[in-house]
Amino acid sequence: MNQDYILPNNWSIIEEGFDADRVKSSESLFSIGNGAMGQRANFEEHYSGSTFQGSYIAGVYYPDKTKVGWWKNGYPEYFAKVLNAPNWIGINVEINGENLDLATCKSVAHFKRELNMKEGWYSRSFEAVLQNDTQIEVKVIRFLSLDIDELGAIRYEIVPVNTDAKVVFKPYVDAGIENEDTNWEERFWETLELKNQDNQAFVVARTLKTNFTVATYMHNSILVNETIADVKPVEVKKEAHSISFSYEIAAVKGQKVSIQKFGGYTVSTNHKEEYLISAAQKIITQATDLGFDRLLENQKLAWAKIWEMSDITIEGDVKAQQGIRFNIFQLNQTYLGKDSRLNIGPKGFTGEKYGGSTYWDTEAYCIPFYMATKDQNVARSLLEYRYNQLDKAIENAQNNLGFKNGAALYPMVTMNGEECHNEWEITFEEIHRNGAIAFAIYNYYRFTGDYSYIPEKGLEVLIGIARFWHQRATFSTNKNKYVILGVTGPNEYENNVNNNWYTNYIAKWCLDYTYAQIEKVKSEYTSDFERIMSKVTLNDTELQSWKNTADNMYFPYSEEHGVYLQQDGFLDKELITVADLDKSQRPINQKWSWDRILRSPYIKQADTLQGFYFFEDHFTREDLAKHFDFYEPFTVHESSLSPCVHSIQAAVLGRMEQAYTFYLRTSRLDLDDYNKEVHEGLHITSMAGTWMSIVEGFGGMRVKNDTLHFEPRIPKQWQGFSFKINFRNQIIKVNASHQGTTFSLEGETPVKVFVFGKEVVIEPNNIVTV
The missing domain is CATH 2.70.98.40 (Glycoside hydrolase, family 65, N-terminal domain)
Known part of the structure; x- marks a missing residue:
């Protein structure tokens, strides 16, 4: 209750x-x-x-x-x-x-x-x-x-x-x-x-x-x-x-x-x-x-x-409206982007749990909110926060893992760049956070069109992360592939597993993406390239070795189910769905021993599906549906970061009732105290996921080839919803209802967008109805 x-x-x-x-x-x-x-x-x-x-x-x-x-x-x-x-x-x-x-x-x-x-x-x-x-x-x-x-x-x-x-x-x-x-x-x-x-x-x-x-x-x-x-x-x-x-x-x-x-x-x-x-x-x-x-x-x-700029309106559903405004309000109370030394703590100013100020939540969930509702410099400051701590990330990989040559492992939790999380399974196994930091650099460029950050600062971060993945992967003669052993994926209810699909996938992507950016900076930003190379001493042999690792990365797959496996041993578990779990046993993190949780099939938060969210355009909707149908029934959503990802994906699949249920859960997570822990403080960083579940889920907003795409879908419980996006210094307002969607523009020059794949031109101070 x-x-x-x-x-x-x-x-x-x-x-x-x-x-x-x-x-x-x-x-x-x-x-x-x-x-x-x-x-x-x-x-x-x-x-x-x-x-x-x-x-x-x-x-x-x-x-x-x-x-x-x-x-x-x-x-x-x-x-x-x-x-x-x-x-x-x-x-x-x-x-x-x-x-x-x-x-x-x-x-x-x-x-x-x-x-x-x-x-x-x-x-x-x-x-x-x-x-x-x-x-x-x-x-x-x-x-x-x-x-x-x-x-x-x-x-x-x-x-x-x-x-x-x-x-x-x-x-x-x-x-x-x-x-x-x-x-x-x-x-x-x-x-x-x-x-x-x-x-x-x-x-x-x-x-x-x-x-x-x-x-x-x-x-x-x-x-x-x-x-x-x-x-x-x-x-x-x-x-x-x-x-x-x-x-x-x-x-x-x-x-x-x-x-x-x-x-x-x-x-x-x-x-x-x-x-x-x-x-x-x-x-x-x-x-x-x-x-x-x-x-x-x-x-x-x-x-x-x-x-x-940041309001989202919802007509006809007061609880949904209250939920999203509460989330947006708390995000703005926590971080306004005025001081580049600061970051976004998971509890903000509402409690002490989780200690440190910066988790991968910032890159994976918060940056999209701040990019779209504030000046792009706010998001750039959040990226620079990590650049300023690159030396500490290199020290972290060197001193604790014995890695060499400038490989960088960013901390799971940090205040000043040093790792300060006290659980071994998280500190040195939940290494996927490195991937989110690289993804944020890509995401910032994709959304803002500002490439300058990469030659100025971002490429050094990408190289440090790519070196980490290259050294963390092991060649398996048994599989004739590169494997990544002893990790914890986003699903923290599985520790010390081999070949977490999400971790392997984002590692491969990071290696490929960094390789591509080196080539681009080399050809288009010569002086930056020379400056960076003099610092990192990167040669062609090392680059080819990265490429070889990326091209031969192992991904566990089940032919029987037609899905990528969350990790090598997932099918060895007793696959009892959450629907068949006694309600009195929930939340399992408060009722079960850690040993029992680790042996169960239950997923704390989107893991394989987190990869499908980040890399949506790498897969078909049929792929997504198959993976969603396989993993969602085992997901207990006992992380605040989980329901928003599932809401977005349910909306993409047109499953509006499910999308709506997940949206309510993410937006009212604290107001209704779903996880029975609100007395400890609010879930600030996951509140950005609530914003994403409306803008990217129900609004269907994506950036493809420097252009905004929308696929608005509306839950039957709502009469309409609206939001604004600051896209490359042009402010676009989207207003969706059951009758159609209107677009208007606060800016000087017309903007081309796509709505359900069809090109629409929005003129300044003019309303377009689709």
């Missing part, structure tokens, strides 16, 4: 009614971020119930020493932790001498949370009766500024309902925080300095080992009936890691009293350490000059601009 307490709404995520059992899930679902920092939707006031406190700063991490029972040679030294950052949102509240705590109130009524995705703010309101019988109404609104990305703002309003009340607001900043997922119960921060003046406070803290220094700041204003009052703190409390102020207000019954709190972080990655406090003071001045209301208006305008 999936959770279903989120109310259907086109533009907001809404929860009504207070339920302590839902607090952690809602803390994830109502998370906010602005690309530079983010936070779970923790209560500002003290809450003694079960909660997962989490504030996060982009790029700030800690190398938590790997914890394993038995150390194997080659284990990463540490598992990167996205750090729980100092808390700036805290505002404890005392009413007539009693602390406000929703876990201990006599009653809580009319509790409501709203995450307004259209305008980029989060609010919470409720009525409560405290143990001392004082009844109050509370309304809180908070947001993280997109314009000033080191600034957050909170307005916390209280109205005493049944009596006059002495209200004490106790705002604080606190660096004495811990991570939920620390391996050794270590503290990750040391506090360096506490400073306050007037209504401002600053706590400067530094991370251990990585030495990121952060000033966490706050500025408070007290309002009585909407007007800022000249109220100073009656007490300033300094402790080892925190500063708190106390503001006392005598509120008459029915009178609104409020605190406005500006806060956030200035970080040593952006400012000199000695200027962190003065940088925070400048932001406070900027914020107080504008004021809360103006900042909120600016927030609405900034989000309107994002939605103008």
